[in-house]
Amino acid sequence: MHMKHSDEAHGPPVVPVKFVLEDPEGLTSTEQVEWDLMGGEGENLLELAVENGINIEHACGGVCACSTCHVYVEEGMDEVSESDEDEEDRVEEAPGLRIDSRLSCQCRIEGKGPITVRVPAWNRNAVKEVPH
Ligand code: FES
Numbered sequence: 828m829h830m831k832h833s834d835e836a837h838g839p840p841v842v843p844v845k846f847v848l849e850d851p852e853g854l855t856s857t858e859q860v861e862w863d864l865m866g867g868e869g870e871n872l873l874e875l876a877v878e879n880g881i882n883i884e885h886a887c888g889g890v891c892a893c894s895t896c897h898v899y900v901e902e903g904m905d906e907v908s909e910s911d912e913d914e915e916d917r918v919e920e921a922p923g924l925r926i927d928s929r930l931s932c933q934c935r936i937e938g939k940g941p942i943t944v945r946v947p948a949w950n951r952n953a954v955k956e957v958p959h
Pocket of ligand 1: 930
């Protein structure tokens with residue numbers, strides 16, 4: 828399923844967000860590990876990544892109904908929206924759960940950054956196990 832782009836307008840791209848990819852080849856078909864992007868206030872991390880060619884899985888289309896868009900917010904947790912109960916319940920299903928685990932589709936940019944997001948290597952593997 829393709830992500831539905833949010834209809835909500837978001838601010839100008841002035842917030843620095845660095846994505847660190849454990850599997851750059853699988854996510855971008857390149858070998859570039861670190862991606863320095865600029866996000867806008869109100870934009871979610873999944874949307875920002877996908878718009879810039881980082882194909883984080885999002886099996887449910889970004890509606891908090893899977894856990895394939897799981898990432899780690901390693902820096903700037905205060906710069907993104909807090910997780911709600913739905914996200915917390917869902918993210919617990921993700922492999923490799925950590926204290927900084929978030930669902931990137933539920934994580935909106937709220938502050939001025941900087942934000943650093945690590946995309947785990949098994950982001951793609953987890954999806955391959957889902958029957959089609
Ligand atoms: S894409 Fe399914 S929960 Fe984020």
